[in-house]
Amino acid sequence: MNPVIKVNSVEKEYKHFHLGPIDFEVEKGTVVAVVGANGSGKSTLFKTLMGLAQPDNGYVQLFGLEEQKQVVDVKNRIGFAGSGLYHAFSQLTVNKLAEFVSHWYTTLEKDYYEHLLNRYEINGKEKFANCSLGTQKKVEFVLAMAHRPQLLLLDEPSANVDMLSQRRMREDLKSFMEQEENSIVISTYIQDEVKQMCDYICILDDGKIKGFFEKDEIRHLWARLWISSLPDQLKNDPRIWKVEEHPLQVITNQLPDIEEELLKCQVDIIRIKRLELDDIMEYMFIFNKKTTNTSGVLLKGDDCNHKNKVKQN
Amino acid sequence: MWKDSWWLAKKELSFQFPGILLTLLATIIIAFFTVPQLDALVREMYSNETLYWNPFLLDLIFLGVTPSFSALFVWGPYLSLRTIKEDPFGKRMALYRSLPISMDVLIRSRILSMLVIFIIMSSAFYTIIFLMLPDSFFYNVEASQFLRFALTWFGYALVLGSVNTYIEFGTNGRVLYIFPLLFLIVIVLVRVACSNIWNMGVVEASILLVSRYSNIIVIATIILGVLGCVTISRMLKKRLLTRDFI
Incomplete structure (x- = not known):
């Protein structure tokens, strides 16, 4: 079966930062949390997955397709929230922004969009620029969900979002995952999101994957x-x-x-x-030990450039 | 595909409506400013009158300003220094690239959007000049000759104006600011070289060329304008496929 995401030896060089080489696969029906400190490369990884940053080496496949060649087919099946993309048209109201975005999706349901707006208490008539940071995040989340994608790529979706909305986001993501076809890759600092939703955890540090493991297994081992x-x-x-x-x-x-x-x-x-997950991650970051994934297990003192494969539950 | 391209171009233009109005206003003011200069040139050419006018300024308007009619040059990104850091055109393209929009639709919408702005501004510019020029001007230059003159400069401006599309979406905010300065330097050098070689200004030379070669020069510049658009759209496509939006 084709993985939903296949990242093969992806590398990206910047002036002061090097991402990769990164290898991993995500199969459908799984939720992967990407965790790491600020500047560890999480957003760059998401942008690479979305085709907003082009890898210097390696390639990314989504749904077994190359993003560049089948952009419409691929992007129709993805919901992306993050990177503040909607600031490009921040002078528009939320509803106008939604109208603009919805034109490009074949599956966007107006009723569902309005249901989400009400659920997250967003005023559709408010200009995006005038929305608070938290509300802007909620708008990004709603627009990512509204066309009922098969894959959600969420880069810190709940940052600055109020507690009630965070809880609703978790509920919505859980019901999103009730569809067997659906998958999520989410970057977050919120431990509850990792604990409650994720099947796998990918630890990024200094542009490299330091660990890719099954959540329950790591809690069993640490x-x-x-x-x-x-x-x-x-x-x-x-x-x-x-x-x-x-x-x-x-x-x-x-x-x-x-x-x-x-x-x-x-x-x-x-x-x-x-140990709790946050303690485990703290140890990994503080000690900055080399770790690797062998059959979903973190080991200390090994090289980490192995393929990290998420097996379907 | 064209339908989606046109939809995107239309939407974007509607979002920038205040910018279109402001740029149109600026274009009309430039046209008002150009009229006495052009009239003085023609009177000096054909009536041997000696008038006070600035041939350098007139050349600068046609060589340097008319290509900028392809951009909303009196609008946010062109007026704010924050553009250097924030790269608003890059941000817009990043959003488009995150949506299910094919590259061909994106490129065509860029060209359509540019063409609409260019046609509006150029039409306003030459119409105002045409309407404001005194009757005495048309004793020396027939209306059809003026039309050919305008179309020749239209073609020239289209060649260089299409480059704006590449600068806006294929480069970053810093280049967007540096490019006009470099362009201005090149234009000044070209103007100096032309006046030394021909011993006359570029606009004056273009009036003589149009009167001597009639339609050939018009067709040639329009074809060059179209080729410019095609070339730029290909270059932009190549660039967007490899560009990072970070």
Whole structure:
């Protein structure tokens, strides 16, 4: 089966930034969260997927098609929110903007658009330029959803958006994913969005994919262990990310293996606590360790330029 | 495809309606300013009168200003220094590229939009000149000859004016600002070279050319104008397929 997104060895060079090489595939029916610090390359990645930035090397395929060659077919099936694209016509009202955008989509339903406007409490008669940052984000989201795409590419859709609308966005994205054909790639800083919606997490750092893993699997593998002692052979083990004293604790990204080894060494494990996603990501960024994806598992100390493939659930 | 191109061009023009009005007003003022200069030139050419007028200024208007009739030069992006940083034309193209619009529709809409603006401004410019010129002007230059003169400059302006489309959407805000300055320098150099070679101004030379070669020069410049549009649309397509919108 063709993946919805195929990114093959994509590289993009800027004066002070290098994206890639990036390889990954997203198959339909999955939600992938792209997370990373500011300037890690998330927006550049989204623009590359949308054909707004042309890769120096490699290629991007969406729905098995090349964006440049079959732009109408490809873009008709995508809903994109991000990059403040609508600022180009910020003098227009939201409704005029929607009218302009809707002309190009064969599937846009006016009723659904109006339903979304009401749901997000957007005044369609207000000029886009006069909308608050949060409302502008909501307009982008509504226009991305209104033509019922098969793939949503959302670059920080809920930034500056109020809590109630954030919750509604999550609800709408969940119902969007009830259609088996649909997929989402979303970049976000909001942990609840990652926890509640995403199947996979792609960690970008300094323009490179540092990890691509299944959300539940990573939570199963990362843990903090309170232990009676730390055997010598584990002191410099790459699976131990951090050691803390008083009381003695270790943080690992390979819980089952480490647990087994500790038991073999007759070390008492006093307590095990699974790490929250935000803690895991913090460790990854703070320690800036090299990580890779092997069968959806993050490992420390390996090179990361492998193909990251998301398997359909 | 043409239907969608025209729809896009029309929409964009309607969004820029105040800019069209302002540019039209500026064009009419330039035309008013051109009338006495052109009249003085012709009177000096055919009646051997010596009048106060500025041949350099007249050449500058025809060589340098008429090509800018293809752009809304009295409108936001051309008047604000923020254009250098914000690149509003690039932003507009980024939005278009994110929508399901084929490249051919985009390119054709750019050309159509440019042509509509160019035809409106050029028609206003030459109509005002025609209406404002005194009857004495037409004792020396017949109305048909004036029409040929206008069409010749129309063709010239179309060749260079179509470049504006490429500058607006194929480059960035910085180039949009630098290009007119470079263009002005080139025009001044061309004007100096022509007056040294022919010992007359370019507009004066064009009146003589039109009277001697009649329709040939008109057809040649119009064909060049059309070829200019075709070439620019091809160049723009190539550029947009490789351009980054960041």
